[in-house]
Amino acid sequence: MTSTTRAGFVALIGEPNAGKSTLLNAMVGAKVSIVTHKVQTTRARIRGVAMEGDSQIVFVDTPGIFRPRRRLDRAMVNAAWGGAADADLIVLLVEAHRGLTPGVRAILDALKEREGTQPVALAINKIDKVKSEELLGLTARLNEEFEFTHTFMISAERGYGVADLKAWLAGEMPEGPWLYPEDQIADLPLRMIAAEITREKLTLRLHEELPYQLTVETESWEDRKDGSTRIDQVIYVARDGHKGIILGKGGETIKGISKAAREEISAFLERPVHLFLQVKVRPGWLEEAERYSEMGLDFKDSK
Numbered sequence: 001m002t003s004t005t006r007a008g009f010v011a012l013i014g015e016p017n018a019g020k021s022t023l024l025n026a027m028v029g030a031k032v033s034i035v036t037h038k039v040q041t042t043r044a045r046i047r048g049v050a051m052e053g054d055s056q057i058v059f060v061d062t063p064g065i066f067r068p069r070r071r072l073d074r075a076m077v078n079a080a081w082g083g084a085a086d087a088d089l090i091v092l093l094v095e096a097h098r099g100l101t102p103g104v105r106a107i108l109d110a111l112k113e114r115e116g117t118q119p120v121a122l123a124i125n126k127i128d129k130v131k132s133e134e135l136l137g138l139t140a141r142l143n144e145e146f147e148f149t150h151t152f153m154i155s156a157e158r159g160y161g162v163a164d165l166k167a168w169l170a171g172e173m174p175e176g177p178w179l180y181p182e183d184q185i186a187d188l189p190l191r192m193i194a195a196e197i198t199r200e201k202l203t204l205r206l207h208e209e210l211p212y213q214l215t216v217e218t219e220s221w222e223d224r225k226d227g228s229t230r231i232d233q234v235i236y237v238a239r240d241g242h243k244g245i246i247l248g249k250g251g252e253t254i255k256g257i258s259k260a261a262r263e264e265i266s267a268f269l270e271r272p273v274h275l276f277l278q279v280k281v282r283p284g285w286l287e288e289a290e291r292y293s294e295m296g297l298d299f300k301d302s303k
C-alpha cells in the first residue's frame with residue numbers, strides 16, 4: 001500500500017512571550033532558533049517546516065499582529081493576518097498562568113470576526129507553572145469564549161504535550177504533495193530571509209526604476225567547513241530590458257547590490273558569506289506569482 005502525503009500551513013498566534021518560538025523549535029528543530037528572534041524585521045513569513053510521518057507542516061509567521069506601533073508594523077499586521085488567512089489551521093497559544101488577559105481577549109475578538117474560515121486549536125502553554133485545577137478552569141473559560149476545534153495543554157519548554165500537538169497537526173493537514181523538498185527544510189527560513197535582504201537592496205538601489213515584476217530566489221546554500229557560507233541567488237525579471245537595469249553599466253549596479261546584500265546577510269548569519277547573484281529573464285513570471293505568494297512572499301505590497 002502506498003501512503004498518502006499531506007502538506008499545509010499552520011499559523012501560530014499568541015501574545016508576545018506566549019512561547020511561540022519555543023514551541024516552534026520544539027516541533028521543528030534547533031536550526032530555526034537562530035532565526036526566530038530576528039525574523040520579525042523581515043517580511044519572510046515562513047518560520048519553519050516540520051515533518052511528521054508523511055506530513056509536512058509549514059509554520060507561517062504572524063509578526064506583531066496585535067500591537068502595531070509604527071507604520072511599518074501596520075503593513076506587517078496585514079501581512080500577518082494574510083499569513084493566518086492563508087493557513088489551513090490556526091493554533092492560539094495562551095499562557096496558563098496568565099489566562100484570559102486583555103491581550104488574549106483582543107485576539108479572540110479578532111478570531112471571532114473570522115470564525116468559520118478555518119479551524120482554530122487552543123494550546124495552553126506553560127502548564128508547568130500552574131496547578132491542574134486552575135488549568136481545567138481556564139480551559140473551560142476559554143472554550144466558552146470561542147469554539148476551538150481542539151484544546152491542548154502543553155509545556156513547550158519541557159516538551160510536555162508537544163508530540164501530541166504535532167501528531168494532531170500532521171493528521172489535520174490536507175492531502176497533497178509536500179510543498180518543499182526535504183533537503184531544503186532546515187535552511188528554508190534562512191534561504192527566504194537571505195532572498196528578502198537581496199530584494200530589499202534592489203529596492204533601495206533602484207527606487208522607482210525597479211521593475212515591479214521581480215523576484216529573488218535562493219537556489220543553493222552551502223555551509224562550508226571553513227565557517228563561511230556560499231549562497232547562490234537568482235533574480236528573476238519579466239523582460240530583457242529589466243535585466244539591463246539591474247546589471248547597470250559594466251555590471252556596476254549589481255555589484256553594489258551584491259556587496260550591500262552580502263554584508264547584511266553576513267551580519268545576520270554572523271558568519272562570512274560568499275554571495276553569487278545571477279539575473280535571469282523569466283517571461284512567465286506573472287503566472288507564477290501565485291506560487292510565490294504560497295511561499296509566503298507577498299510582492300504586491302512591497303513596491
Ligand SMILES: Nc1nc2c(ncn2[C@@H]2O[C@H](COP(=O)(O)OP(=O)(O)OP(=O)(O)O)[C@@H](O)[C@H]2O)c(=O)[nH]1
Nearest residue numbers: 016017018019020021022125126127155156157158
Ligand atoms: N515555564 C515555562 N516557560 C516557557 C514555556 N514555553 C516558553 N517559555 C518561556 O517563555 C518565554 C517566551 O518564550 P518565546 O518562545 O520567546 O515566546 P514568543 O511567543 O516567541 O515571544 P515573541 O517572540 O515575543 O512573540 C521564554 O523565556 C521561554 O523560555 C513553558 O512551557 N514553560
